Amino acid sequence: MPEATSTMAPLRATLPTKVYSLTDLGKKALVSPDCTAMCIGRVKVDKVVRFTEPNGAGGQFVSEVSFIASAVDVPDWVRGPEVQKCYNLRVKMADHAQGRCSLVLANDGWIDSSDIAR
Template sequence: MFMTGCNDSKEASKDNFKAAINQYLGNSCFLVSDNRRGFPTSFAILPKEKTFLSMKDQWKRDAQVRYDALVELGFLKTEINAKKTEKTYYLTEAGQTAYTSEGRNSLSSDRVQAGVCVTRFEVDEVLRFTEPSAKNGYTVSKVSYSVSLAKDEQAKQEKLVETFPELGKVLSSPKGQSAILVLMNDQWVHEKSINQ
């Protein structure tokens, strides 16, 4: 089966770059941050007719819209108190599996934060790459690529894009993704994977 030789994984090719980026994307996700509130978390129920909101109340309303979407997707469940003044969000079993306190958004900020990993990405196509060159003692190449939701996640796409417009922008902008890949002794890796 392995007739192509031992050094193929070190070649600068679209297939090798696709594998390297997918390996990186597999360790991260589209993260809905909880701003380190944790779960369960509660919000005062704001009257629907209240149109003028303070910045704090607007943040709360926006957060609840996102959390309500996570309820529909099966990650959270809710409970309303007897006076109907407060709504509390709890992680479901699926939510407990998807929740992380050290999440990394694969297509935006790589900052570690807490939240629910609602979906994952994979590379559709490597569009182009630079000729490998030396930089800071490494051989590197800049790669442009398009992404889609991972195949087992695609059933959620319509609801996810409706709720999280930033995700829709990512999926409809194939030329917007790029990465620096670094040649190691045995294969190419995403630059952000080197020290992980």
């Protein structure tokens, strides 16, 4: 049985695209000029609900913490319904949202375990 071969040329097409540029407000929200991550506010802990007694694990003191928190310093453009829906921020930006984290005791105080390598 002979091998199948193809003589089709690669398809070349021009596709319409949209190009977006940041406004001055967008540029101010960039975490740094060389990345696309944006700061859209901070999280403020309203209340610590409970925590485990700090214990030693792997040479570190660790505590599990449950808390209630709210987003603060959120720009108006982030609070818009289109942005909230597009980036699924309704729950993340809700006032008095419940949260949990693991804290590790570092030389400069208690920090989130996800920040220990930074």
